[in-house]
Amino acid sequence: MKKENKQFLKFHNKLYSLESLKKAIKAYEKIAKFKLIKEKKYAVVEIKVLSFNQNENIGDEFKNYALFLNIQSL
């Protein structure tokens, strides 16, 4: 049975650039649905995962990849 899994990840504007978040979303867009919401201090990424046997750590993996891209762009 399909179970919809929704996650909200907050990324501080000073620590994560929007560009790196967009790149990370593009890389993960085949695995899940993403929505990027810009707030005053944070960028919020909404992730919807359709989990049959999907990796439950997609949020953590996404955070890691966003940080990796951010560091790479420095």
Added chain:
Amino acid sequence: MKLNKIINHSINLENNEIIFSLNTKIYPQEIIYKTCYTFIDRMYVYLDSLKKNEIIVSLKSKEKLTKKQPESLKDEFLNELLNILIREAVSKKNQKFLEYIIGGAITASLEKPEMKKENKKEGMDKVEKEIEFLKKELGKIECSEDYKKDPLNIKKIFKDYEKRK
């Protein structure tokens, strides 16, 4: 005083996670990033900031941790942080010195371009023409009669001075 008391942390064993904060006045943001980069392949790293000059680091292991392991992860992170901080400081200090050495090595390795005979001759002709031109210009200045005019009566002052002597 133990370092643990200076840098507070909270451990979430269920999530295999340890969270602690760092002062960016002591550890600049760039250094924290570089340290995160060395840990990113082994664990999930997440950064946040609630106050000015403070970065919250969350280290989450990809494997199940025992009770003491999260703290050792933090200690490892702090060690690496210090290591990178010192390395950066040393490389900054020696940057000019390295630039001189590398610049010297590159210059020494370059071969000096030799001029072809024709180019050499052309070059010499150009220089000679320029010298001729400058000589003529100099002649014009010397020949002008303007200097003979003495609007400030310097000649007279000079003669008076000579007489007084």
